[in-house]
Amino acid sequence: DRGSAGWATAVAHPNIALIKYWGKRDEHLILPRVDSLSMTLDLFPTTTRVRLDHEAGHDEVTLNGRPAKGEKLRRVVAFLDLVRKRAGLTSKAVVASENTVPTGAGLASSASGFAALAVAAAAAHGLDLDATALSRLARRGSGSAARSLFGGFAVWHAGTDSGTAEQADLGSYAEPVAVGDIDPALVIAVVDAGPKTTPSRAAMRRTVETSPLYEPWAVSSGDDLAQMRAALRAGDFETVGEIAERNALGMHATMLAARPAVRYLSPATLTVLDRVLLLREDGVPAYATMDAGPNVKVLCRRADADRVAEAVREAAPAGSVLVASQGPGARLLPGSG
Ligand code: PMV
Structure with missing residues (x-):
């Protein structure tokens, strides 16, 4: 009860x-x-x-x-x-x-x-x-x-x-x-395990208040979402990845244009982004996304995850690499009372 x-x-x-x-x-x-x-x-x-x-x-x-x-x-x-x-x-x-x-x-x-x-x-x-x-x-x-x-x-x-x-x-x-049917994996490249420079709350506030790029990104993000949902439904992995990458880069652009700038991306981040481009040139669908920190999460098919992980490891040898798949929702454990 x-x-x-x-x-x-x-x-x-x-x-x-x-x-x-x-x-x-x-x-x-x-x-x-x-x-x-x-x-x-x-x-x-x-x-x-x-x-x-x-x-x-x-x-x-x-x-x-x-x-x-x-x-x-x-x-x-x-x-x-x-x-x-x-x-x-x-x-x-x-x-x-x-x-x-x-x-x-x-x-x-x-x-x-x-x-x-x-x-x-x-x-x-x-x-x-x-x-x-x-x-x-x-x-x-x-x-x-x-x-x-x-x-x-x-x-x-x-x-x-x-x-x-x-x-x-x-x-x-x-x-x-x-x-x-997209069978996705996220290869997580931890390029810098240190604490965040700017907490996301403060960074968000500054971006909304001062970045001239914020409003245009917010508008285009609505379009990204509609297109992403259609691509997910259709199982169109390449389109899902392209939209995810451009949406994340756009978000970081809003921060770079804030006053003063919020920059989470580091040299190691960019090295991994270059490697992701090379993977695509080699025919491996792999797309990057970054949050309030320098680490890169690479969206790829599960079948390509080992290859992507190896490429990312080579690009960022000082970091560590993890491979994730889709996980479950939050749940109550039995025995609560
Ligand atoms: O939930 P918060 O306040 O930690 O914000 C997270 C914001 C991002 O991770 C950068 C983006 C997102 O949608 O998760």
């Missing part, structure tokens, strides 16, 4: 956007400027347990066995406050989250982290939410987490601002996308 629930454990996987989320129209509700589309990975799940503690005076949050502090703690507590308000409960919570991304892999864990937290916290508080409502809720933790509720490919709707704030919130959630 979820109504008298007290604890729950959930697992979620990271996702990588092929049509990027970049720019918010509401920072508090985390409403994006643009629709985005992603693939959930089969690597590096986050497992999160939430237990209500009627005695506790404050939330206790541990991430990989260590107490969370500062901004990380603040974001989790703010998220729990939201869940408590919805459930009409006041008890503090004990949250333990285990993230399997190797330390310094240069992959963000906020998407899998807040997706797992949304599912576990909702169940522990006795909230009976469907996948759409859980996606909306996860969005409030980290925008990209809205997409990790779903396995395979998911589209996150920006929604519209025609009504109240509550209506705007209702319109912005992710859902699964129909995909033809």
Whole structure:
């Protein structure tokens, strides 16, 4: 009986956007400027347990066995406050989250982290939410987490601002996308495992506020999404890859034109991008995408993944290379109660 629930454990996987989320129209509700589309990975799940503690005076949050502090703690507590308000409960919570991304892999864990937290916290508080409502809720933790509720490919709707704030919130959630037979892999080239130079929140804000390229990219990204969905449905792998690459490069162009510029791409990033072009010249369909960091994710067919991984390893010998396929959506583990 979820109504008298007290604890729950959930697992979620990271996702990588092929049509990027970049720019918010509401920072508090985390409403994006643009629709985005992603693939959930089969690597590096986050497992999160939430237990209500009627005695506790404050939330206790541990991430990989260590107490969370500062901004990380603040974001989790703010998220729990939201869940408590919805459930009409006041008890503090004990949250333990285990993230399997190797330390310094240069992959963000906020998407899998807040997706797992949304599912576990909702169940522990006795909230009976469907996948759409859980996606909306996860969005409030980290925008990209809205997409990790779903396995395979998911589209996150920006929604519209025609009504109240509550209506705007209702319109912005992710859902699964129909995909033809493309059998995709993502070869992840970790060229620099160091921490981010500029957090994505600050970088997004600066881009929207100062980049003359932001609006044109946002408009063209809408076209990219429509074309991407058609190509996915048709199983047209080359078109999917071309759109993903141009959408990501366009997003980075908006940042380069911000004042001052936000530049995540490093020399090693460009070396890998050159290698991806060579692969295409050799007849291997491979397409690059980059997020708020220098690492490159190369979309290719699973049958070509070993060859692509080898080429990328050669191009960035100081880094490490991982191969991911499509992974599952977020789910509650049995035994929660
Ligand atoms: O969810 P956030 O705030 O970490 O933003 C992620 C933004 C990108 O990773 C750069 C793009 C995306 O759509 O995931």
